[in-house]
Amino acid sequence: xxxxxxxxxxxxxxxxxxxxxxCKSSQSLVYSDxxxxxHWLLQSPGRSPKxxxxxxxNLGSGVPDRFxxxxxxxxxxxxxxxxxxxxxxxxxxxxxxxxxxxxxxxTKLEIK
Amino acid sequence: QVTLKESGPGMLQPSKTxxxxxxxxxxxxxxxGMVVSWIRQPSGKSLEWLAAIDWDGDKYYNPSLKSRxxxxxxxxxxxxxxxxxxxxxxxxxxxxxxxxxxxxxGTYYYPDWFAYWGQGTLVTVSS
Numbered sequence: 104x105x106x107x108x109x110x111x112x113x114x115x116x117x118x119x120x121x122x123x124x125x126c127k128s129s130q131s132l133v134y135s136d137x138x139x140x141x142h143w144l145l146q147s148p149g150r151s152p153k154x155x156x157x158x159x160x161n162l163g164s165g166v167p168d169r170f171x172x173x174x175x176x177x178x179x180x181x182x183x184x185x186x187x188x189x190x191x192x193x194x195x196x197x198x199x200x201x202x203x204x205x206x207x208x209x210t211k212l213e214i215k
Numbered sequence: 216q217v218t219l220k221e222s223g224p225g226m227l228q229p230s231k232t233x234x235x236x237x238x239x240x241x242x243x244x245x246x247x248g249m250v251v252s253w254i255r256q257p258s259g260k261s262l263e264w265l266a267a268i269d270w271d272g273d274k275y276y277n278p279s280l281k282s283r284x285x286x287x288x289x290x291x292x293x294x295x296x297x298x299x300x301x302x303x304x305x306x307x308x309x310x311x312x313x314x315x316x317x318x319x320x321g322t323y324y325y326p327d328w329f330a331y332w333g334q335g336t337l338v339t340v341s342s
Contacts, residue, residue, distance in 0.1 A: 163330065203276075204252075204264040
């Protein structure tokens with residue numbers, strides 16, 4: 104299975120600051136169709152996961168452009184610019200290039 | 216409006232068979248390119264992809280659990296089911312279903328994975 108390693112495990116930031124979360128995969132996530140199926144999800148407290156970004160850098164519907172994703176092959180980053188209170192929760196990266204699909208261990212974002 | 220909702224027994228005893236239902240609206244599983252997945256999350260832990268079924272009835276399983284899993288859909292294409300046999304305490308988790316739809320970019324079709332999730336259903340395995 105593809106192992107997804109997320110760092111850091113937790114972050115504490117003030118409103119208005121920017122943060123980055125890293126996700127590294129044990130294998131390249133480039134699929135045979137040329138796409139890279141690396142996604143970012145946010146699970147707010149007590150809620151189900153919500154997909155923020157798909158295929159590395161594409162914003163999901165209704166997701167503010169404060170969120171951005173970059174990376175390639177095995178190394179990916181989620182950046183949140185100007186953090187807002189509603190951004191707190193656990194962020195997961197997920198890969199759907201290789202079966203079985205796998206998820207990172209999560210990064211918990213707290214607001215100072 | 217796309218919605219998904221999971222339902223299950225809440226609690227069951229070890230060694231029993233767990234039966235879960237994902238009921239959805241706003242789309243049909245008969246639509247070409249549609250896929251519904253099952254994903255679970257033990258309390259305080261990360262997510263684990265379990266299985267998926269697509270519009271053509273093709274099924275995909277996590278090899279680590281494949282011998283215990285069966286995914287299926289109803290004839291009206293508005294529900295997907297998951298059965299897990301011989302459950303034990305390690306199967307205690309919140310179970311989610313999530314939708315994927317292939318989209319056309321003008322050249323090829325690509326999957327838009329996990330764009331919609333249900334609210335989840337908590338299953339506790341305990342004697």
